[in-house]
Structure formats: C-alpha cells, structure tokens
Amino acid sequence: MDIKLNVSKEKGITILEVQGDINAHTVNEFEKKLHQIVENNNYKILIDCKNLDYISSAGLGALMGVIETVKNNGGDIKLCNTSPSVYRVFDILGFTELFKIYPSLEEGLKAFEENG
C-alpha cells in the first residue's frame, strides 16, 4: 500500500490528510510533507487519520522530528479520526500525552480554536 497525502487549510489550521500506510518505506514522503508545512511557517497542524490504515514507529519518529520546532513557534500537532490500531501505537508508548487525539475532524479543529 502506498501513501497519499493531501494538505488543506481551514481557519488558519493546516489539515494533513494521510491515506494508506506509514512504515519505514513510505515515511520519507510523510516526513517531507511535514517539513514543507513547517518550513512554510504553518505551526498549527491537524493530521486527519481517517484513511490511515497503519503506522509504525517510523511515523512516530517523523512527528518527533518536527514537534520541537512546532511547539517553539507556539503551535501544536494534533490528530483525529484514528483507527483503534493506530491509536494504540500512540497510546502504548505514552505519545498521546504529546500528541492529542480527537475522535473527529470537527473536534480537532475546535480544540485548536479553543486552546491553540
């Protein structure tokens, strides 16, 4: 399974929609897209995982590679619409403390509006 990435913007929040699998083979594309978003000074990032079937530690590593810059610029990376298996990967290592996960896109956007 390949990876497909789509970037859109709503109310100043960058939404990165991920489709497919994030593993050590596809992670370079995901990482490149995250860096592009951050280099364009977009620091409020909501990752929509509605069509993300699978994530390995490579994906977590890619997020860790940009989170410091994002936080230092007053932003945040949040996720929404995760499947139970994708959620478990974040949760089991305690990553849900750093990356808040919301049940829907609307709730993710609302969280940015309310808390930044």
Place this chain on the structure above:
Amino acid sequence: MAKKLYLKTTIKASTEYLSLINKLTLDFLSLLKTENEEAKNISLAVDEALTNTIKHAYKYDDKKDVEIEYVYENDTLTIKIYHTGIPLSPDKLVFPDMKEYLKKYQKGGLGIMLMIKFMDSVEYGNENGKHFCKLVKKIS
C-alpha cells in the same frame, strides 16, 4: 491434536517488502484465528524487527537476504528474523523513561519499544552462523 504451523520465507533487505510481510503475518495469524487487533500488534512487532534488520544490520543493502520464520506450537508463536549483517546490540532492549523521552523530543529506539510492548519476549542471538531477533507470543 494440538495445532502446529510452520512457515519460512526469504526477502531481500529492502523496506519495499514491509507491506508484503505485514500481510503475510496477518494471514499466518488468521490460520490461528487470532483476534484482529492482537494480530495487528504482532504484525507491527515483525515490521519493527524487520525494519531494524534492514536499517541497522544491513544498512539498507538490498542485495542481502533476510529470513523470516514463523513457528506455532504448544500455544506459542515464535517468529525469528535471521540475517548475516551487523549483530544488533541487546543493550538497546532497555525501556526508557517515556516521560523524559517525550520531554526531550527524542526519536530513536521506538521500534524496539513497540516490540517489547506487543510481544511476550524479544531476544537477540545467533545460531548456525546467523544472527536473529526472536519474538515470542503466547496465543491460545
């Protein structure tokens, strides 16, 4: 009679095969009627062990071979990933303090952490001139 299953396959050391092996692991586990979410956890652990082998043992040299062996007997699944590259260091099996890890925005060693969390045991060793990573999980 107690169920026994065996499967062995060889791939080149390329991440291109990760998705294929993921599906193979899930299909093997479907023969054991493993619950879907547990099967996904195990296939992720295999993906991580394989990724570490390709990345650290072979440094992405896709001319090298990686063997993956699945054995199910006595209610126990044992998956061994064999290679002849650089042996992986067992000291990396130490689980870090995750609060500190996240505070410092570290990103290394996450694959091994997931393997430890999702399997009953993770072990490194060598036999017959090959190094291996052994993943064990009780499945009843």
